[in-house]
Amino acid sequence: MDDQDIKTVRAPRTIERSLARLFEARSHVWLIPDDDPDFQGQVQVVGNEPEARRLVLDCPDPVVLRHVLHAKRVRLQAVIDGLLTWFYSADLVTREEGGDCYLAVGYPEVMQRLQRRAAFRIDLPPDVPGTLAFCTPGRQAVTSGDVVNLSATGCAVSVVGDKDPDLKPGDEVPAARLKVGDGIDVRLEFIVRNRRPGVGKSMVYGLEFAALPPRDSQLIDREVMRLQRLRLTRG
Structure with missing residues (x-):
């Protein structure tokens, strides 16, 4: 596996949301001892305690x-939002409740996952308006930019100079x-992946959607495919 295919996540909120989604889906996790990987097992996520992390x-x-x-330390590995995701922990303790055994694992500071390098991206046609409005942390003003292109996992947004x-x-x-x-009207979170000069005084941001609910992710994916079919029809 090429290291360029692996994304390291350090934002605490993103990690918390990813683990919350893991619990909400009642997903399964592989427990892999780092120094003895032959003794590994798959277990179900049965609880999430964000206050205790x-x-x-x-x-x-x-x-x-x-x-x-x-x-x-132990490698914990699972599929979150369709992406292979893993982290390491040395903070594991057992609990007994009602005669049942549970394993409590501390939240990690770093999480790794495979990037969605194959996500299909399409430029928006001139007659399909797209906007992204957002509130920057620490500021009250709302910033709005034009969506340049779109995929199921992110978008590029152009912001005029004085609104940058x-x-x-x-x-x-x-x-x-x-x-x-x-076709699309959703609320979401995003992470800035890159920033580059656009046309004139504009600035273009490459954004990755974070912790997008499956329903909204599927909605965006369907709209991307519809726009692609529309472009092919128009030639």
Whole structure:
């Protein structure tokens, strides 16, 4: 696997939302002792404690549990929003409730995942308006930009010079509204991935959607495919 295909996530809010989604989906997680990967097991996520910053899992079978608890650190691996995601932890403790065994895992400071490099991206046709309005943390004013292109995982937005919020790669914006034609009107969060000069005095931001609910992600994906079919029809 090429290192360029792996994305490192450090934003605490993004990590918290990803783990919350893991619990909401009642997903399964692989527990892989870093120093003894032959003794690994798959368990279900059964709880999430954001205030204590802990994810709660079913205990694996006794043999795997013994190796997990004695490992210097454990790799936890799962699929979140269709992406293979993993992190390492040395903070694992067992609990017993009503005769059942649970494993509580501390939230990580760093999470890694495969990038969606194959996401199809399309330029918006001139007759399909697209806007992204958002509130920059620490500012009351709402910034609005024109959507240049769109994919199921992100978009590029052009902002006119005097409206440029001067965001930097890695900045996270927790409140935004994306509207594209009559097909998309969703609220979302995003992470700034790049920033480059646009036409004239404009600035273009490359954005990645963060913690997008499956329903909204599917809605955007369907609209991207519809716009592609429209472009092919028009030639």
